[in-house]
Amino acid sequence: MTSNNKASVVIPTKNPGNIIKRVLPVVLSQKTDFPYDVLVIDSGSTDGTVDYLKSIAAPNFRFIEIPPADFGHGKTRNLGAASTDGEYIVFLTHDALPVEESWLTEMVRVADQDPQIAGVFGRHIAYAGENVFVEHELKLHFSGFVPNPITWMDDKDRYEKDLGYRQFLHFFSDNNSLLRRSVWQVHPFPDVNFAEDQQWAKTIIENGWKKGYSHDGVVYHSHHYKVMERLRRSFDESYAFKRYFDYDLCATKDKLWRDWKYLTARDMDYCFKDRVWKRAPLNCVIQPFDNFARLLGQFLGNHGDSINAAWRHFLSRDTRLFKGSSNGRN
Structure with a gap:
């Protein structure tokens, strides 16, 4: 497939509420030196989201609807990837808000460093007013990737024996991520109900690919559960x-x-x-x-x-x- 788009952003939605009205304008106004498009896949919203999506007139935006029963974390993301044509497929959840207009550029910049980088995940920070322990935990978690932003299985023996090393290499979050299309075509997301992103990371790591971390490709994304x-x-x-x-x-x-x-x-x-x-x-x-x-x-x-x-x-x-x-x- 030939494309002029460097990146295609895919956002699954279902009843996101008003947050999508904050997320989508920021995604559509990214400052890049390359063309990109944005696809939203809605799976049965009943909160006015579909009417809002119909009102978006940006030339690089479109949305599709699927029945709620057809939704799956890996399945729907694969549909989004197959329905776009960018060199890179960039995934956001509907409540992940890019912090800067340079978010997309930063995600792509990491992937462009090395053609062996199969995917990139970006940093999350807490929304303003979030629980202080959630904020602190996110800082601690993502700071652990700063010293080694590009990782791969560089020690097979350690990979077999060291659980912590495997967990480090398997971590990936498609709340804010980028996949190289040529790799996704060979290794799509598994059709599972949970951890499709980390299962995908396990697959690419075990097949000799590299994984990238973008500290500056940062989004607001946090939950404090009851x-x-x-x-x-x-x-x-x-x-x-x-x-x-x-x-x-x-x-x-x-x-x-x-x-x-x-x-x-x-x-x-x-x-x-x-x-x-x-x-x-x-x-x-x-x-x-x-x-x-x-x-x-x-x-x-x-x-x-x-x-x-x-x-x-x-x-x-x-x-x-x-x-x-x-x-x-x-």
Whole structure:
């Protein structure tokens, strides 16, 4: 397929609310020295989103609609890739807001450094007013990629033996990502309900490709879940990682309690040393419960195959959202 577009931005939507009215104008007004187009795939919005999308008159924009039942995290992204023609396919979720007009340029710049880079993921920062621990956690997480922004399997023996090394190489987030079309054509996203992005990263890493990180291709993207939502989100993640990667995020009750004590001590240290308790006291009170919910979800997800189907359905946030008002994981 021949294309004049350097990049094609693909955004899946379902009932995003007003955030899409912030995201889309920023995406359409990116400052680049290359042509790009934008495709939105809506899967049954009932909140006025479709009317809003119909009102967009930009020449490089279009949208398509699919039935809600046809949505899948990997499946819909593959549809978006197949429906565009840019050299690079750039994915955003409908609540990921580029911070700068240079966001797209920065994502492409990393990929252009080396034709062996199969994909790039960009940094996330918290929206203004977000829970302070969510903000802090995002900073800590993405700072870990700064020293080595281009990674690949440079030690096969370590890859086999070192779980942390594998997890580092497998991390990828299609909330804010770029795929090289020529690689996607060979290695599309798997059609799964969770972790399609990290399964894709595992595939490209094991096939000898490189992965890039863009610190300046940054978006606002954050969620602070209520305690029960945190447990369910954590269950989905742990259950998927156990099935797809054989990761044991929290295999025993002893580990649950050890990790809870460690995380809570770490967070309370941050709370008092950085005087978080003065500006966000409620966040400090809730955080130990949030940590426990996260770890309990990981423990239950780690043993998900031994839980009956009705309880798995009850514990799964993603399953509920697939049947509800949004596209599962945002």
